[in-house]
Amino acid sequence: MRTQKSLGEFIIEKQADFPHAKGELSALLGAIKLASKIVNREINKAGLVDITGSNGVKNIQGEQQQKLDIYANDIFKNALIARGEVCGIASEEEDNFVFFDNKNSRNASYVVLMDPLDGSSNIDVNVSVGTIFSIYRRVSPNDGPVELDDFIQVGRKQVAAGYVIYGSSTMLVFTTGNGVHGFTYDPSIGMFCLSHESLKIPKTGKIYSINEGNYIKFPLGVKKYLKYCQEEDKTTNRPYTSRYIGSLVADFHRNLLKGGIYIYPQTAQAPSGKLRLLYECNPIAFLAEQAGALATDGYNPILDLKPTELHQRVPFFTGSPEMMETAHQFMEKYKDE
Ligand SMILES: O=P(O)(O)OC[C@H]1O[C@](O)(COP(=O)(O)O)[C@@H](O)[C@@H]1O
Numbered sequence: 001m002r003t004q005k006s007l008g009e010f011i012i013e014k015q016a017d018f019p020h021a022k023g024e025l026s027a028l029l030g031a032i033k034l035a036s037k038i039v040n041r042e043i044n045k046a047g048l049v050d051i052t053g054s055n056g057v058k059n060i061q062g063e064q065q066q067k068l069d070i071y072a073n074d075i076f077k078n079a080l081i082a083r084g085e086v087c088g089i090a091s092e093e094e095d096n097f098v099f100f101d102n103k104n105s106r107n108a109s110y111v112v113l114m115d116p117l118d119g120s121s122n123i124d125v126n127v128s129v130g131t132i133f134s135i136y137r138r139v140s141p142n143d144g145p146v147e148l149d150d151f152i153q154v155g156r157k158q159v160a161a162g163y164v165i166y167g168s169s170t171m172l173v174f175t176t177g178n179g180v181h182g183f184t185y186d187p188s189i190g191m192f193c194l195s196h197e198s199l200k201i202p203k204t205g206k207i208y209s210i211n212e213g214n215y216i217k218f219p220l221g222v223k224k225y226l227k228y229c230q231e232e233d234k235t236t237n238r239p240y241t242s243r244y245i246g247s248l249v250a251d252f253h254r255n256l257l258k259g260g261i262y263i264y265p266q267t268a269q270a271p272s273g274k275l276r277l278l279y280e281c282n283p284i285a286f287l288a289e290q291a292g293a294l295a296t297d298g299y300n301p302i303l304d305l306k307p308t309e310l311h312q313r314v315p316f317f318t319g320s321p322e323m324m325e326t327a328h329q330f331m332e333k334y335k336d337e
């Protein structure tokens with residue numbers, strides 16, 4: 001007998017908090033829930049079906065697209081088109097934004113930005129991967145085509161954001177600005193059930209998460225902070241432990257539950273870092289702040305950055321507030337070196 005609330009029940013219940021809500025956002029989240037189940041089913045049998053490996057095409061970021069990147073992109077896109085609450089999407093796997101110019105969707109109020117498959121380098125090696133989504137109200141008139149401005153809004157304007165983590169279990173974690181809630185997928189009943197209500201990140205932790213293989217290219221502030229993390233000092237819980245999965249969703253999820261800090265900084269070769277502002281950093285930053293964490297580019301809140309391009313990158317620091325404050329002190333101290 002199921003005791004936990006299902007995601008559908010939770011969304012309907014929360015909708016009551018918004019007397020003027022017409023159920024559009026609830027329906028939209030329902031489409032994301034459906035697409036997550038379909039992608040989850042494919043990922044679980046990734047070794048058996050012809051869904052691993054690259055499809056031989058590079059996306060606009062110059063990265064080899066994996067078959068699962070495209071599969072996930074199509075599943076989420078089609079589920080959103082079918083639901084009719086979304087007038088357009090932007091995706092890591094689409095060069096430009098896509099206007100859903102059909103009678104069902106063209107006048108809808110919401111746009112969705114997504115990273116259909118996060119952690120692509122881990123697909124073929126059975127390591128946790130994810131999907132990241134960010135939802136805004138359109139700013140263009142509902143009776144016209146969707147425009148670039150509908151997608152390049154500051155992160156603070158997000159009405160909802162979340163991720164799905166396809167790991168030892170599959171979870172959907174989201175916020176609509178009223179806390180962060182996690183739902184675990186129960187394949188025996190085919191439902192996401194409430195397992196982590198009102199998630200709050202621990203104020204501090206012992207985990208730092210960064211690709212140390214790039215160490216020599218890091219800014220001095222990051223190098224100094226890493227040395228600080230590795231020094232022996234029992235009074236401040238150091239040395240910390242290094243954990244790096246190489247899937248943003250999975251590294252963030254672990255730190256959200258246990259406390260920790262994740263950093264993907266700029267390097268000399270990549271002065272804006274690697275991660276994309278609109279469909280990786282903004283949604284994770286919204287969740288982070290709602291869970292009591294911080295999310296910055298090393299200096300300023302990610303959610304206050306004004307985007308200019310669909311696929312722009314940004315250095316990304318996020319995690320437990322006390323660890324972030326210390327990292328910021330190092331970044332500030334060595335800012336000009
Ligand atoms: O291999 P690197 O350079 O450490 O990069 C890993 C990072 O890149 C990403 O894989 C980028 O995301 P995609 O897989 O969606 O392109 C993040 O999930 C991860 O944190």
Ligand SMILES: [Mg+2]
Pocket residue numbers: 115117118119248280
């Ligand atoms: Mg990604």
Ligand SMILES: [Mg+2]
Pocket residue numbers: 069092115116117118119120
């Ligand atoms: Mg991706």
